[in-house]
Amino acid sequence: MDDNDIIRLYWDRNDMAIQATSEKYGCYCRAIARNILCSDEDAEECVNDAYLNAWNAMPEHWPEQLAAFLGKITRNLAFNRYRHSRALKRGGGETALALDELADCVSGDNDIEQEIHRRELVKAVNLFVRGLSEQKRYIFVRRYWYADSVSEIAGDMGMRQGSVSKTLERIRKQLKAYLTERGYEL
Secondary structure (H helix, E strand, C coil): CCHHHHHHHHHCCCCHHHHHHHHHHHHHHHHHHHHHHCCHHHHHHHHHHHHHHHHHHHHHCCCCCHHHHHHHHHHHHHHHHHHHHCCCCCCCHHHHHHHHHHCCCCCCCCCCCCHHHHHHHHHHHHHHHHCCCHHHHHHHHHHHCCCCCHHHHHHHHCCCHHHHHHHHHHHHHHHHHHHHHCCCCC
C-alpha cells in the first residue's frame, strides 16, 4: 500500500490505517524510539502513541512524506519520555551522550521566550545541515536525529570510529560558529 492510500485511510477514519502504518513503518518507528529510549518496551509504547498522534493529526494535515511525519512524531514522543524518565537522574547511553555533544551548540533549555525565536533557530540549523556535504549530513543526522552510536555510524559507512567522532566534533564547531554569526547566544 502506498503512502497516499494509507493517508486516505486516516482521513476516512478507517481503523485499517493503523495496521497499514504498522506494517509499512513499524520497524522504522521502533528503531527511532529504541535508539533514544534503549528499551524495547518503552519503544513499543512510544510507537503506539505515535500511531494515536498520527490518527489525531491527519484530519487537519496531509503530510507530504508519511515516513518523515511518523518519524518526527515518534522522535518527539521518545525524547519526551526520555526526559521524563531521567528528570531526577542523569541516564547513560547514546541519547544522553548525543544531547551532551550538542549542548554547546544549541541550548537545551525549554525557557525559549517566543515560538518565533525557536522556529528561526530551527530554520537556521536546517539551513546549516543542508549546506553540509552528503557524507557529513548523513553522519550528523544519524547521530543527532536517530541517536545512533558512533560505532554504528562508523560500521555502516566503513569508517573508523575516531574519524566519525572527529567529523562530528568539527561539524559541531561549525554549527556553533554558524549560529553565533547569526546572533544566537550559545
